[in-house]
Amino acid sequence: MEHEGRGLDKHSGHTPNVFRDRFFISLILTLPVLLYSPLVSRVFGFEAPLFPGSFLVSPILSATIFFYGGFVFLKGAYGELKSRLPGMMTLIALAISVAFLYSLATLVFPLGEPLFWEMSSLITIMLLGHWIEMRAVSSASGALRELSKLLPDMAEKFVSRDRTETVAVADLAKGDIVLVKPGGQIPSDGIVIEGETDVNESMVTGESLPVSKSAGDQVIAGTVNGTGAIRVRLDKVGEDTALAGIMRLVAQAQASRSKIQDLADRAAYYLTLIAVGVGTLTMFVWLFLLDRDIAYSLQRTVAVLVITCPHALGLAIPLVTSISTTLSAKNGLLVREKLALELARNVDVALFDKTGTLTSGELGVTDLVGTRSFDEDKVLQWAASLEQSSEHAVAAGIVRAARDKKVNFLKVKNVKAIPGKGIRGTIQSKEVYVGGPALLSELKKRVPEAVSVNVSAMSEQGKTAVYLIVSGSVVGALGVADTVRPESRQAVEALHKLGIRVAMVTGDAEPVARWVSKDLGIDEYFAGVLPEDKEKMVKKLQGDGSRVAVIGDGINDAPALASADVGIAIGAGTDVAIESAGIVLIKNDPRDVVKIIKLARANYRKMIENLIWATGYNVLAIPAAAGVFLPFGIILSPALAALLM
Structure with a gap:
């Protein structure tokens, strides 16, 4: 996750699985540390089994947790400090390092109780928080892979006038001639040199209607051929294709996305400065101004550093995000x-x-125009009955509309497709055609004025006009469009x-x-x-x-x-x-x-509330840990400070 104005990714090189594995192992190791903790024993009245060397259980397991579970935080802190941008990782690393070193020192010097269980639990909970965060915010980088899937792996390349051989698309070169069969994908950008068809270009151009293609027309890599076979001479291959250009745009856009400063990191940045500043000041005041011994001064300093890294801060953002994403799903x-x-x-x-x-992305019938001999329902019935035999997208839309209206389909004979123009057949011994303006031109048919007026209105709305011709006369029309x-x-x-x-x-x-x-x-x-x-x-x-x-x-x-x-x-x-x-x-x-x-606004509001609660208590807790309230009998030990985290 990059942050605006900072450019540092605190999870660089990590995956959700890294935090997951380290969390579970650290959790398992933390349990015996808790059992052998003096404070936990006093609070719950539980005595863990003793055996020769049992006093080493907490130090050994805590050291393992520190170097194994805490490594990701130490590494992250190193990166932040190297970039002079201290944040959440620095704050966590500072707290666990001081707690660990202090605890080791208590084994040799009479400084007070060690903080092994506090440090272990802090690392474990922080690993949980970062695991949740990475699961909630990690975004897949598979867009470019999905784009590449549009291209077929193989293509039918002509090696002579009438013979083809199957070759890898990667081996195609500019000027090659390929055969694209009905339903096949265009392997590379090129020009149709033979054949007629309709090509579905919606996945690249956004055009909802199939586009008619004949000799001289351009075709685009990744688009899907319709019902006609075509020969294509390639004029762009590899990185020069339109699809490759879109891939580059996606890659550039993803790489150039601006990232806002993560709220938790902002809080951690300031808390890090406060922790170091107040901790140093606490040590100085108790040791030199109030003339207390090194053990007491260090206890106060450790308490400040530990309490400044609240568990809640590590979970405030990812938990809200995780809950909101689950509820939204x-x-x-x-x-x-x-x-x-x-x-x-x-x-x-x-x-x-x-x-x-x-x-809807699917063509449907938006208008029906009838005549005296054919009302609107009959126009739909006859047109849909004939179009049942076609695989064209317009035909599918007409048939779908008829089925939605529970139209009874008529028996059709002698069906024949007219590529790029329409379809013809026989219904009730009458010759029937269904098609667009190109079919009218070929048949030299005149459109009745009553139909023409309505078709003009359809055209102004960008709808496709499909005509029904029965026994040589235009008896109706249908308006077809992508339905809202x-x-x-x-x-x-x-x-x-x-x-x-x-x-x-x-x-x-x-x-x-x-x-x-x-x-x-x-x-x-x-x-x-x-x-x-x-x-x-x-x-x-x-x-x-x-x-x-x-x-x-x-x-x-x-x-x-x-x-x-x-x-x-x-x-x-x-x-x-x-x-x-x-x-x-x-x-x-x-x-x-x-x-x-609405969810985003509620989510942000809850995150702000959590951050206020997670950091607000420091206003009183930090002075208490530093010993400011000692005259009133209020003071926080390092262990109690860890509990309040």
Whole structure:
């Protein structure tokens, strides 16, 4: 975890498992230390079994705990001091070192009771706190691995006009010609030289509709071919591809994220200065001004150093985070980064990706246009009956709409796909076509004015018009678009009530963006935005000081998610979007963005309360440990100071 203005990672080189293993081993070793502690024996009236050398149990086990369990803190303190940035690690290392050395000294000199059990318990509890913290705040660095999974491992490369051989994608070179079969992934950027198909580019460009491709059109690595086989001449390979560019953007955004100063570390920084200062002053006053012996002066100093490192401070932040992340997960919110949850409370702008976030990411029928001979229900019935035989995304949307309305499908014969244009078949002995404007042009059919007017309105909203042609006449049309989630309107309204500006960014055209934005009451939108420009939009919004949350689900959203103040991935999104985000909406509900912001505010408030409680008692405890209240009969021994930690 890096900290703003500090740049030091207190957990560098550590993993949650390191703290977990050291915690459990230290816990096991601490138990006998407690059993053989004189103070514990007096308090609970329990006498541990005695045997020759039993007096060495506490020193030997405590030394093991100090060097094994405490090593991570000593190493962390060394790094902080080397960087001249003392913090939590320095404070812990200082307390356990003084307690350990003091305890060893009591074995040789008559200084008082040793602090072996106090030191052991302090190390054990601090290991627990840091283990919880690392589990709660560690973020996966697998976004780039998920991006690389988009590329196929192998490709069909032409070695002659009609013969191909399977080669590794890494061995492809610029100028190679490859065969991409239906349903296959494009292995590298290139140009179609033969064949027609539709390509699903949504994972890279954000475009919700499959894009028609024919000779001369550009295709992008990682996108998925539709129903037609195509030959592609590669013009970019390896690091030059669009996908590689997105990978670089994600890597740069993750590396350049600013980190705010962790609240516990800030408190520890000041407590370290106070501990050293007050401890030194205490030693000086008792030894030289009040003329007490070295043993008493050292006891007072150790008490100050020990009490300044409260157990609660080590747990104040990670425990709240752990509890809040657990509770949020039960409510469909997965917090992957503590920092994201902490920053969410101050979000000014919620920037939503359209496809798959505010919309379902699936095409559906939004409009039905009938004629005198075919009413709207009949248009849907005939079109869906024919489209059942197609695997096209538009066809799937029409069939889904018919099933939702419980339409009875008709028997269809002689079905034949018309690549890039539509489909034809026979229903009730009549020749039927379903397709877009390209099909009308090929068949040279005129659209009735009653249908044309409605289709024009659909086009203005960016919807795709699909025509139904029966026995040579256009008898109806369907409007197909990426359908808006019902929950999106409530999410936008709730965010407005919280005083948060709502914006939308999409790779779709202006009419689509305008229609969705108006429908949902969104404040501003950005249309036709490419993946690299989405990240620029985030930086532009941040330029006026706004703190931006980006909510998206696609690979094209990954750079924006990583560079935003808070990245929130819709749960049904791609793995790479989830890996790039700090928070994931498991239930695929944009209203959960509102829950996240409310949770973040409550989480921060509770952390502040815990820090106040964890450090506030030092106002009285430190003077008491130093002996300031001795005239009133109040003084803290090192052992009692350890209890109060």
